[in-house]
Amino acid sequence: MAGKGGANPATYSPSPTTQKKKAPLFKEDWVRPDGRGFHQCRPAFFRTGAVNAASGSAYAEFGNTKVIVSVFGPRESKKAMMYSDTGRLNCNVSFTTFATPVRGQGSDHKEYTAMLHKALEGAIILESFPKTTVDVFALVLESSGSDLPVVISCASLALADAGIMMYDLVASVSVSCVSKNLVIDPIFEEENYQDGSLMITCMPSRYEITQLTVTGEWSTPKINEGMQLCLDACAKLAKIMRSCLKEAASDSQDVLLSCSISCFCFVLFFFLLNIERNFLLEGVREGEMPCLACPANFVLMTSSKNAKKILIVIGMVWFIKKRFGPNLCK
Template structure:
């Protein structure tokens, strides 16, 4: 008994990570891999955004970034429910849901609680809540197709929809994410890249005020990498902001 336990170690270790990685076959072979959609590492997917996608809503927007397709509709401001705690400022009620056919594996399109609260956090700093006291604005985001970087697209699209609804805002909110794959930083990742990432970095900001409303980092990051990712994201955010402003102006001019 005693001899046996001496030969068999009492502790256990996972097999070395290098072996596992070789078996997994990452999507990138070495430094000079090409992204599946022929984009550069620092190149975003083409963005298409339009307001007024839903007639019944007070405001709405549709966004299509590559394969990621999102519709956000805004309702209200309407009277807050009696059961809610009293507050003299307005409230945002965010809800993010996925359609059953949005992902490769057909799932049930239920509410995504984590995205809902992240969306709320990203937007609440940018909306002038004092302009609609004691009332609630409902924000419903529906992901029609999930093609990666879903949350940043939802956030940007929601702020466009809020602007379309005429809700007073300090600034538009634009959001961009970056994935860390090995040594490389990849902007606006697709689902395949996201599933293989070592870490993700997402920033939501108000481009013309240069203020950040939300920052999410997962995985292991060095300070220099974070710095690089932030520079990339903020630059992309300000460019996305320009696209969104053009979209709003076109829509406003068309209705006149």
């Protein structure tokens, strides 16, 4: 309502006494809610092959933050375009409806999608799959802080599992400035009260940074310290990711070797069964039953060609047992 003539004009500015200030959660001598040190990261767990229908997939768990990434392709691009010497990378980051404490808010995250694309694009050799598309779908199952670094690291592992050619694995770590302290790998509560954040995505083996994101006010010494913390953590995280790939490769080799040995034993069984059947028929025709339990009679009753086959089979079985026996027993 407008004031009358000569009266002071009305105002809607809030009174200084009614302004609410956010109560400081962290004091000068505070400790992290999960009991970690300021420069201590959460335990990281990786597993590949989480989605059978995808070309490659990975599951990552950093504390209570859980992410699963699926990679499809390279496959023909659906969009009509001219021939290109480089491939296309499509990324999508979404949250489940139960990912956050507030239920029913699961949706696509456009900002995370753009940052994921920027972080991975510099590490993938796009020239290796021209005129095709690689689709990366990241789903945050549970959000508990530092979601984007976990998504980027998990997506890099999924691309490697899919056989996409890359210059190096991509690892990502973030640091928050909370109450004049630098805390690495912050959780949700710490991110809500941070004064600034810094996230680095890099290729540790090549010592190259693919993405650097800084928010808030940072002094030069603080930003140098934060970058060094992130780079050191990325190098250690990349070792965990490589060990996960090595374990997956060794497991697949063991399964392939076990299947090969099973097929070989199956063929060997029918081969020996056929030889034994021929021995029995020859013994019945001659009016006597051969003693197959005696190795000397077993070899003498065979032809020279069959004896050579048996010796070759025995030699192969001994070699496989000697060479791969310890690995099969793991």
